[in-house]
Amino acid sequence: MRKVNLIKMKTGEKGVIAHIDGGTDLEKRLDVMGVRKEKTITKLSAFVMKGPVAIKSGRTVVALGHGMAAKIWINIIEK
Amino acid sequence: MDKHNRKIKKVALIGNPNVGKSVLFSRLTGVRVVVSNYPGTTVEFLEGKMAVGNEFVEVIDVPGTYSLEPSVPAEEVAIKMLDDADMIINVIDSTNLERNLYLTMELLETNHPMIIALNMHDELKHKGITIKEQDLEKLLKVKVIPTSGVTGFGIRELKQALSQAIPGKVKPRTHQQRWEHIGTVIDNVQKLTHRHHTFLEILEDASVNHWWGTVIAVGVIFACFKIVRFIGEGLINNVMEPLFNTVYQPLLVSLSKVLGGDGFLHNILIGKLSAGQIDFQQSMGILTTAPYVELVMVLPYVFSFYLLLSFLEDSGYIPRLALLLDNIMHKLGLHGFAIIPVLLGFGCNVPGIMATRVLESKRERFIASTLISIGVPCAALQAMIVGILGGYGGKYVLFVYGVLFIIWLFIGTAMNYFLKGYSPELFIEIPSYRLPSFRLLRKKIVLRISGFLVEAMPVVLGSVLVINLLQQVRVFEFVSSLFGPVLSFIFGLPKEAVWVLIIGLLRKDIAAGMLIPLGLSMKQLLIACIVLCISFPCIATFAIFLKELGLKRLIQATMIMLGITVVVGGSLNIILH
Ligand SMILES: Nc1nc2c(ncn2[C@@H]2O[C@H](COP(=O)(O)OP(=O)(O)OP(=O)(O)O)[C@@H](O)[C@H]2O)c(=O)[nH]1
Ligand SMILES: [Mg+2]
Numbered sequence: 277m278r279k280v281n282l283i284k285m286k287t288g289e290k291g292v293i294a295h296i297d298g299g300t301d302l303e304k305r306l307d308v309m310g311v312r313k314e315k316t317i318t319k320l321s322a323f324v325m326k327g328p329v330a331i332k333s334g335r336t337v338v339a340l341g342h343g344m345a346a347k348i349w350i351n352i353i354e355k
Numbered sequence: 356m357d358k359h360n361r362k363i364k365k366v367a368l369i370g371n372p373n374v375g376k377s378v379l380f381s382r383l384t385g386v387r388v389v390v391s392n393y394p395g396t397t398v399e400f401l402e403g404k405m406a407v408g409n410e411f412v413e414v415i416d417v418p419g420t421y422s423l424e425p426s427v428p429a430e431e432v433a434i435k436m437l438d439d440a441d442m443i444i445n446v447i448d449s450t451n452l453e454r455n456l457y458l459t460m461e462l463l464e465t466n467h468p469m470i471i472a473l474n475m476h477d478e479l480k481h482k483g484i485t486i487k488e489q490d491l492e493k494l495l496k497v498k499v500i501p502t503s504g505v506t507g508f509g510i511r512e513l514k515q516a517l518s519q520a521i522p523g524k525v526k527p528r529t530h531q532q533r534w535e536h537i538g539t540v541i542d543n544v545q546k547l548t549h550r551h552h553t554f555l556e557i558l559e560d561a562s563v564n565h566w567w568g569t570v571i572a573v574g575v576i577f578a579c580f581k582i583v584r585f586i587g588e589g590l591i592n593n594v595m596e597p598l599f600n601t602v603y604q605p606l607l608v609s610l611s612k613v614l615g616g617d618g619f620l621h622n623i624l625i626g627k628l629s630a631g632q633i634d635f636q637q638s639m640g641i642l643t644t645a646p647y648v649e650l651v652m653v654l655p656y657v658f659s660f661y662l663l664l665s666f667l668e669d670s671g672y673i674p675r676l677a678l679l680l681d682n683i684m685h686k687l688g689l690h691g692f693a694i695i696p697v698l699l700g701f702g703c704n705v706p707g708i709m710a711t712r713v714l715e716s717k718r719e720r721f722i723a724s725t726l727i728s729i730g731v732p733c734a735a736l737q738a739m740i741v742g743i744l745g746g747y748g749g750k751y752v753l754f755v756y757g758v759l760f761i762i763w764l765f766i767g768t769a770m771n772y773f774l775k776g777y778s779p780e781l782f783i784e785i786p787s788y789r790l791p792s793f794r795l796l797r798k799k800i801v802l803r804i805s806g807f808l809v810e811a812m813p814v815v816l817g818s819v820l821v822i823n824l825l826q827q828v829r830v831f832e833f834v835s836s837l838f839g840p841v842l843s844f845i846f847g848l849p850k851e852a853v854w855v856l857i858i859g860l861l862r863k864d865i866a867a868g869m870l871i872p873l874g875l876s877m878k879q880l881l882i883a884c885i886v887l888c889i890s891f892p893c894i895a896t897f898a899i900f901l902k903e904l905g906l907k908r909l910i911q912a913t914m915i916m917l918g919i920t921v922v923v924g925g926s927l928n929i930i931l932h
Binding site for chain 2: 287321341343
């Protein structure tokens with residue numbers, strides 16, 4: 277199983293959230309939106325120059341900044 | 356008053372962002388409010404009354420929040436409201452039940468009497484979702500009513516159910532425990548059927564993609580400009596202009612005759628005749644130029660702008676634009692979501708500055724509000740710029756926008772560099788696309804247009820009246836000669852342009868209209884238009900800036916405006932010929 281952060285994850289890949297680093301703030305903000313550990317997510321896009329990343333979890337699509345994305349670790353589900 | 360003793364009960368509509376609270380509020384109270392398909396439409400609470408049986412209750416529309424632990428100012432408003440409410444209607448987007456239930460769990464722990472509105476019921480079927488409402492009610496132990504803000508389904512039942520609101524009586528739990536409970540609830544009440552992706556869903560994914568999304572964004576922005584211009588010009592040339600010329604003008608001609616073609620009253624009402632004729636653009640009377648500028652030159656553009664903006668808002672496209680523009684906005688110390696206040700600012704700066712409440716930090720709010728008041732001309736002023744310059748060629752209009760854009764980048768970058776702190780990162784939920792409801796779209800446009808007319812017309816009429824009166828008593832001449840030399844030295848403008856800037860403090864559109872009779876050269880026109888945009892905003896913008904950001908920030912922003920105006924206006928005066 278491959279574990280990478282959201283930055284390293286490729287667009288279009290699916291994975292399960294393993295853990296979220298660095299301070300509980302980000303974790304809490306994502307948690308109340310239902311994006312939390314053990315949830316399956318798909319990476320929708322990533323922008324150049326340390327731009328934002330968009331992910332989909334269930335019916336929720338969230339866009340978050342590069343720094344936040346780097347803190348979210350994913351176990352990739354290989355096809 | 357202590358909330359237990361007051362007569363009228365307060366009912367707060369609480370729920371996640373973008374679940375339809377404002378639509379329901381409007382349905383329940385008849386109060387018209389703005390609703391849009393993005394999180395953060397409502398940034399302050401609004402009250403309205405609703406009859407239940409033969410009693411009245413007060414309903415409060417509250418900004419959306421994901422949790423009772425706030426992360427932006429608008430969410431804090433929501434949580435403060437909660438303490439003051441006697442009852443809660445927890446509004447839930449039933450197409451995203453699981454996520455919405457988190458806040459519900461928190462609300463059940465607060466011991467407020469509550470009921471649940473399972474909104475967006477009309478969307479369940481085509482999204483392949485079934486929810487067993489009775490089971491949900493049993494599990495949560497509070498009343499659950501399926502509703503649709505768009506069709507009106509369930510609204511009556513919702514009103515009736517209010518009398519059955521009871522507290523959740525749930526002991527405080529941890530995040531983990533809440534989610535575990537939600538897990539059980541979802542397993543018991545929700546069934547998803549698999550279906551193929553619809554066209555809208557494919558478009559949804561494509562428009563947040565870095566490649567496709569950029570292509571789509573460029574197309575959308577280009578199309579928007581074209582459509583606004585097409586509708587705006589179309590209405591001016593085919594509706595308003597003919598209407599004024601064939602219906603209104605004859606009336607004025609008779610009035611002018613009755614008044615004897617000259618004299619005090621004539622000058623104020625009709626203004627000066629040119630070659631014995633009324634000239635709507637130049638006569639400067641309260642019955643001629645004032646309504647002409649507002650209704651013929653400005654209103655069509657304001658209408659077409661709001662038509663398009665409202666459509667974009669309701670479709671759900673704007674948050675995607677926020678994602679795509681995030682990189683650029685970061686250079687200015689903002690993040691992508693700041694595009695929403697900026698877009699609103701292009702309509703009118705006042706709601707634009709209000710909408711900066713969706714931004715997390717004071718620093719961002721200051722930068723965004725300053726950028727809006729300097730570099731974002733409102734729709735009314737833009738209409739005048741297009742009306743005045745467009746006739747000479749599109750390149751002049753483009754020149755003004757180009758200069759504004761450069762100023763924008765410059766101020767943003769500079770503020771980002773000099774202000775302490777850093778800008779937080781983008782963090783937004785992107786809603787699904789929805790075909791805008793015609794009824795809601797119409798309501799929103801009527802709301803915005805009537806708001807525009809009610810605010811603009813009296814000020815425009817008043818400004819023209821004051822100018823005319825001042826001209827009679829020669830104060831006009833005096834002030835022009837006093838400040839005129841400074842103006843002509845720095846900007847190369849004639850001394851009468853002082854009054855354009857003074858009236859610009861009240862309203863920019865009629866101020867721009869006052870440029871027409873001055874007979875300026877193209878260079879002077881360009882400088883005057885740009886100076887009108889970037890110098891002081893109108894008084895209403897000043898007021899909201901003061902209210903939202905405080906005196907110190909307002910003074911700082913004003914210094915920036917003055918500095919930029921002198922530097923840019925002065926340089927253009929030297930560079931252009
Ligand atoms: N299909 C459908 N759309 C709805 C319904 N209720 C609201 N909407 C749409 O959902 C979007 C959000 O509605 P709002 O009333 O602005 O939502 P809100 O909860 O007040 O949002 P915030 O003020 O941002 O927290 C709008 O585009 C509405 O037209 C519904 O029952 N069915
Ligand atoms: Mg709202």
